[in-house]
Amino acid sequence: MAKVKKIIKTIKVDADQCNGCRGCEVACSAFHAEPKFSSVNPARARIRVLTHRLKDIWLPVFAGEYTPTECAGRDVYTIDGKEYDECAFCRSACPSRDMFKEPDTGLPLRCDMCEGEDEPWCVKWCLTDVLVYEEREEWVEEDKEEVKQEQLDVGLESLADKYGLDQLKDAMVRLTSKEE
Amino acid sequence: MRYAEMGYHLEVDLATGNIEKVETDPQLTELYLGGLATGVKQHWDRVPPEVEPFDDENILIFNTGLFCGTPAFGANRTAISFISPQTELLGFTMMGGFWAPELKHAGYDKIIFSNKSPELVYLWVKDDKVEIRDARHLKGKGSLEVQDLIRDELNEPNAQVAAIGVAGENRCFTASIEQGRSSASRLGGGAIMGDKKIKAVAVRGTRDVHLADGARFFELLQEVKEYINWRNDNPVPGVMTILAGLGSPQEMLHTDEKWHTESFAWGNARQRRKGFWNEDIEKSWTSTQLSTIKRLISCYNCPQRCAGLIDAPDVPRYMMKCFSKLTYGMAAYVDNLDFGFRIVQKAQEYGVDGFSTPQILAFAIELKENGILTDKDFEGCPPDEDKEGRFMWLLDRLAHREGIGDILADGTYWAAKRIGNGAEEYAHNVIKKHEQMPIKLGMLDPIYYLMYSTGEKINITQIEGNWPQAAFPKMEQREAFVEDWPQLPDEKFKKWLLEWEPRGEKSIPHFPTPPMCSEIVDWIEMLHVTDDALGLCAGLASFCLKPPYHINNYPQLISAATGMDVDRDELKRKVNRGRNLHRALNNRRGMSRKDEKPPENHWRKRFPELEEELLTTYYTYKGWNYDGIPTRARLEELDLGYVADDLERRGILKNGQSQEDNKNDQG
Numbered sequence: 001m002a003k004v005k006k007i008i009k010t011i012k013v014d015a016d017q018c019n020g021c022r023g024c025e026v027a028c029s030a031f032h033a034e035p036k037f038s039s040v041n042p043a044r045a046r047i048r049v050l051t052h053r054l055k056d057i058w059l060p061v062f063a064g065e066y067t068p069t070e071c072a073g074r075d076v077y078t079i080d081g082k083e084y085d086e087c088a089f090c091r092s093a094c095p096s097r098d099m100f101k102e103p104d105t106g107l108p109l110r111c112d113m114c115e116g117e118d119e120p121w122c123v124k125w126c127l128t129d130v131l132v133y134e135e136r137e138e139w140v141e142e143d144k145e146e147v148k149q150e151q152l153d154v155g156l157e158s159l160a161d162k163y164g165l166d167q168l169k170d171a172m173v174r175l176t177s178k179e180e
Numbered sequence: 181m182r183y184a185e186m187g188y189h190l191e192v193d194l195a196t197g198n199i200e201k202v203e204t205d206p207q208l209t210e211l212y213l214g215g216l217a218t219g220v221k222q223h224w225d226r227v228p229p230e231v232e233p234f235d236d237e238n239i240l241i242f243n244t245g246l247f248c249g250t251p252a253f254g255a256n257r258t259a260i261s262f263i264s265p266q267t268e269l270l271g272f273t274m275m276g277g278f279w280a281p282e283l284k285h286a287g288y289d290k291i292i293f294s295n296k297s298p299e300l301v302y303l304w305v306k307d308d309k310v311e312i313r314d315a316r317h318l319k320g321k322g323s324l325e326v327q328d329l330i331r332d333e334l335n336e337p338n339a340q341v342a343a344i345g346v347a348g349e350n351r352c353f354t355a356s357i358e359q360g361r362s363s364a365s366r367l368g369g370g371a372i373m374g375d376k377k378i379k380a381v382a383v384r385g386t387r388d389v390h391l392a393d394g395a396r397f398f399e400l401l402q403e404v405k406e407y408i409n410w411r412n413d414n415p416v417p418g419v420m421t422i423l424a425g426l427g428s429p430q431e432m433l434h435t436d437e438k439w440h441t442e443s444f445a446w447g448n449a450r451q452r453r454k455g456f457w458n459e460d461i462e463k464s465w466t467s468t469q470l471s472t473i474k475r476l477i478s479c480y481n482c483p484q485r486c487a488g489l490i491d492a493p494d495v496p497r498y499m500m501k502c503f504s505k506l507t508y509g510m511a512a513y514v515d516n517l518d519f520g521f522r523i524v525q526k527a528q529e530y531g532v533d534g535f536s537t538p539q540i541l542a543f544a545i546e547l548k549e550n551g552i553l554t555d556k557d558f559e560g561c562p563p564d565e566d567k568e569g570r571f572m573w574l575l576d577r578l579a580h581r582e583g584i585g586d587i588l589a590d591g592t593y594w595a596a597k598r599i600g601n602g603a604e605e606y607a608h609n610v611i612k613k614h615e616q617m618p619i620k621l622g623m624l625d626p627i628y629y630l631m632y633s634t635g636e637k638i639n640i641t642q643i644e645g646n647w648p649q650a651a652f653p654k655m656e657q658r659e660a661f662v663e664d665w666p667q668l669p670d671e672k673f674k675k676w677l678l679e680w681e682p683r684g685e686k687s688i689p690h691f692p693t694p695p696m697c698s699e700i701v702d703w704i705e706m707l708h709v710t711d712d713a714l715g716l717c718a719g720l721a722s723f724c725l726k727p728p729y730h731i732n733n734y735p736q737l738i739s740a741a742t743g744m745d746v747d748r749d750e751l752k753r754k755v756n757r758g759r760n761l762h763r764a765l766n767n768r769r770g771m772s773r774k775d776e777k778p779p780e781n782h783w784r785k786r787f788p789e790l791e792e793e794l795l796t797t798y799y800t801y802k803g804w805n806y807d808g809i810p811t812r813a814r815l816e817e818l819d820l821g822y823v824a825d826d827l828e829r830r831g832i833l834k835n836g837q838s839q840e841d842n843k844n845d846q847g
Contacts, residue, residue, distance in 0.1 A: 019485045021478035022278075026251045030394060037394030040251055041285060043386035053360060054328075054497045056474050056489055103386035127409065127483030 003139040009113045011062065011123060012132045018058035019128050022049050027125035031114055043103045046111040047122050050088055057082055060122075060130060063100035064091030066108035183392040184246050184741040185209055190288045190310060192303060194376055195236070195295035199310050204289065210744060210754075211819065213713035214246030214289060216259040216272055217758030222292060223261060223270055224761055224823070229768045229830075233265040233368075234351070234375050240293040242283070242342070242381065245715015249284030249389035250741055251401060253408065253728070254717035256280050256480035258342070264367040266353040266591050267612045267638060269766045271367030275342070276479035276717055277359045282340040285385030297377040300349070304334060305383045315379040320346055322529030323358035324498055330382050343380035344370045345531030347579040351375050352589040354533040354540065354615075361477055361487040361499035365533040366639055367614065392743030400737050407728045408483055408720070416725050418657045419648060426727060427484030427719040428502050432473055435466040437506065446510045448542035449609040449618035461515065468517040469505075484719060492521035500524055504534035510618070511538030512571040519568050523575065530579035535639075536591060536615040541574045543592045543606055544584065552603050557584040591615060609779050612771070614638045616779060624689040624783045629791060630701045630798050633776035634808070636762050637708070645704050645723045646730075647673075651680040651687060667730035669703050669748075676700075689787050694797035702801060703731070709755045710734055757818040760803075760810045764823045767832055772807040773799075809833055 025042035032046065033039045042048075046063040071094070073086040093100035093108035100109045114120040119133040160168050191200045204218075212218045219241045231237045240262045247255035258280040264271025283291065286305050300315040318326050323345035330341050341359065348355035348370030355370025356363045364370075373379075391397050408426065415424035420439050422429040438457035445452055472492050476485035477499065487501040500521075508527070509520040527534060547553040562569030577585025587595045592607035592615055609616050611632060617640055627647065628640070635643035646667060652658045655678070662674040676696050681687045692700060707722035707730070714734075721729035729737075731748060738746045746754070776795065796806065803814030809832060812824040827833035 019476065019478040019483075021480060021482050023253070023481045023483070026481050030251055030398065033388070033394070035394075037391065037398050039388040039390045039394065040249065041386065041388040042281075043285065044388075053477070053489065053499060056497075058475075058477075125405075127405065128485075 002142045004142050005137055006140050008136050008138050010134050010136070011113075011120060012134055013060050014130050014132070015059050017128050018049065018060060018130045020049055020051050020053065020058040021128075023125045023127070024060060024122035024131060025049065027121040031117075031121040041103070044109065046100065046109045048099060055082055057084070057088075059084075059088060061089065061099075062091055062111040063093060063109045065110065067092040067094045070094055070096045181390055182206065183390050183743050184250055185214055186249075186284055186287050186289050186387075186389070188288050190291045190305065192291060192293050192310075192312070193295055194293055194297040194301070194312070194378070197312055199312070201288075201308075201310075209246070209742070212758045212761075213710075213738070213754055215243050215248075215257070215715050216245075216261060216712040217709070217755075217761075218713075219243035219259060219261045219272070219290065220270065220758055220762045220765060222290075223263075224765050227263065229770075231263060233263045233268060233372065236295045238263045238372065240369075240372050240376060240378075242291040242293075244280040244283050244289055245711075246713060246738075247741065248280040248715040250391060251398065251481065252714075252716065252737065252741070253401065253404060254479070254482040254484075254720040255715050256482065257712070257715040257717055258283075258364065259712055259715075260357060260364050260369045262369060262372040263769075264614075265351070265371050266368050266594070267614050269612065269638075269769055269771055270636075270762065271369065272637070272712075273357070273364040273366045273369040274712070275357065275359055275362040275364035276482075277340070277362035278480045279340040279342050279359050279362075279381075279383060280715055281480050282383045282385050284389050285387050286383055287385065287387050291381065293376055293378065296375065300377045300379050302330060302343075302380040302382060303378065304330075304339075305381070305385075306336070306339075307384075307386055318379050319349065321379075322346075323348070323356070323531035324529055325496075326380060327358075327360070330380055334382065336382070336384050339382045339384040341380050341382045343531075344373045344378075345529050345579070347371075347530045347532045347589070348374035349379070350579065350581045350589065352532060352578060352581065353591045353594065354536040354589070356528075356531045356533050358528060358531050361501065362479065363528070363531075363534070366535070366637075370531050391741055393740045397737065397740040400733065400740060404728045404733070405483075411726065411728065412483075417660070418652055419725065423649065423725060426724050428486040428717075428723075430486065431502050431505060432476055432486065432488030432500065435469050436462075437465060438462075440503065440506055441510065443619070444506075444510065445618045445620045446513055448511070448539060448546045448606065449616075449620065450546075452620065456515075465517040468521070472518075472521050479717065482717065482720070486719060490521055490525070492518065492525065495522050495525040498525050498528055500528075507534050507538045507618075508541075508571060511542040512567050514567050514571070523568075523572060526572065527575060530575070532575075532579060535617065537575070537578065538571075539609060539615045539618065540578065540588050540592055540595070541571050543595070544574055544588055545570065546606050547599065547603055550602075550606070552599060552601050552606070553584065559583070608781060611778060612638050612775050616640065616782075620781060621783050623785050624787055624791070626689050626692065626694065626697045626790070626794055627700055629689075629778060629794055630697055631704070632778040632782070633795060634701075634798065635705065636759075636766065643705065643708060645718065646707060646725060646727070647700050647704060648677070648725060651682045652677075653682050665726065666732060667726055669731050670699075673700070673703075689785075689790055694790075694794045695801070697794060698798045698801035701798065705759070706752065706755050707731065709759045710751065713755065713758060714738070753818065757820065760815060760818055761820060761823060763804070763808075764810055764815070764820070764827060767807075767809045767827065768830065772809060776808060805833070 024047045025045035028045040029041045030037045050059040075086045077084045123131045123133045189202045243259045256276050259272050259274045261272040301312050302315045304311045323343045326343045327341040351371040351374050353368045356365035357370050441456045473488040474491045475489045477487045490500050505520045508523045561573045578588045581589050587598050593610050593613040596603040596607035631643040658678050711721045721727045735746045735751050815824040
């Protein structure tokens, strides 16, 4: 399969430097306001500084892909003497928590690296160099991954188990008619 | 659409449980900006001067600044205002942290509490949902631990909680209101919360704060940001380390305490210990500090790291800032820094002011040493040689109002009055009944004299700032300092600084001259009053040398944020309006020239005639009469004719009295 060069945008997080000021949330929400910079609301930010001050936890996390299902991750990790939920690092807006959802609508938020800007606004606004923007080139496969028949079967079987084959068939018919 | 402000107050009647969301008059913002100044207007309109601090009618206001919740760096201050139990004047106490922006995002500019609750409660504000909740199960909890208990109970990890500890519940006059890394600690706000039976105010907000011209506001902030970066890399040369940078004094960062330990007074603001900072002390204090402070941390949307996460041996973790690491140790004559870190944890959980309280404890010890308090008053106290244990014991008594602690809890002024028998002599470090910084110096400083005497904050650290504390010895230093000084209101200040000498004819107390001092103090005061209206931290503005926010960029920032057209003159008018209303309110409660005095022993060399001249010149410059009361002409100029009417009706301002009388009265 052909490979193409692609620019991958990333933000490196040096959590040890974080002073917990949440300026990144302020700048993010202002940039994504309509019109731009017309309002501020950290609850709409696509970055959150997870803090537990007395436990010395200051952790900026960016909103990633939305996931419609809850995962089973409920583990607790101890790193350098501090306890973290498995959820703490997770970037997904998911049904089990309020993180990264529009406060009015509940719709998921996702970091878009401030498309069109030379660097994301959270990075521009962070005065303590916690967030560092980086671009790197990577070779990636050109085409989307083929759908594997085996995975499709597993998925359909589980739906059939849950809702019954008849309901699944009805749903398929409805979807097919919509497509047409 | 309201810009920068939310346009609503939350009115909470604690007696009836009635809660109302009240739309505010936008004209008040045009007149006063917001924050403390619009709070003062509420107190003026609603609290007659007969009201005593612990009366039902003494309203308690949590004022957020106009800029809180906007992207302005350091705009995170809450000014809490009330009639102070200690001074019996309008008290306001301020905290940074995260609470003010959260309240703005919940949709409110202020919370105004009236009357008293029958039982201990806390207020829970989540956007439109506002509840008074039972707090009886939280009685006696520490002011820090209760913040987490409330967050857990509400299942709201992002709620910001301002709470009192045992000292507030017990109405100690120095009780503070604690919130995360910040304290609103001066003048007894915690006592008023306790009197109203409010254990805490918890807030979570998810609404937008709008800006009139957000793009322009961000452009201006970009300049502010670049300047902060530059200033952090380029401290002001030729001044003490803690004055050279931005932010609150960087006590969590710097370990060199030669200046504080040798220039400030130990015990009950008594003795300077020259030579204290020797090699051994430096080694042991540095090692204690570095091993105790886990991380330097900030308030909301601020790049400076003025606070530290403290992890001291044998005590739970907490957060500390500024000078409190030294206040208890120095007051107790304890030579190890570790004691400071341990006792402050306890003091913060109790919720007491870290400036007044150590002095009160040292005052008690002096009274005992001089036979005014007796062994009976100290029954159960560790022996005298256990200086640490003795202080801890006294702190316990004070916070719980047990035994002698019940008297000490009212602060040195009131305690001395109750104890009598010559105790008044020992309550020597107060202005307007409030304990001051433990500093005792040689030569009268005319600028500080005016700030100490006339500042409505009644606390020097919130009054001083942009003008250097002392003359630079060398002309090259002065030239370098004035060369790059865009923060000035007028070029003539540069000339004064260049002429200002550490010794000789053009030195303190006679230079700067009284008219110059008046202009310098008026300028610095205006910066503080502006910050308190906007909710900006003085550490990025009024309190620092060469700060990023100043008289020449406030107007543009205010215009862009609010859509009002404000230039420097108009800003000055707005700020002076709030300032004069504040003064009139205190005048109405009896404050006048007779109260405007630094402690007798603040300077060894005093100049009574010069001091009188300074005060009169300053009053005249401000448009105040000989007694320090704004004249009718001044009040009318600021659209405060109704204030002049009120003061005249009460006989505080005499009909037709003018500036001319200042000269006559002076004789």
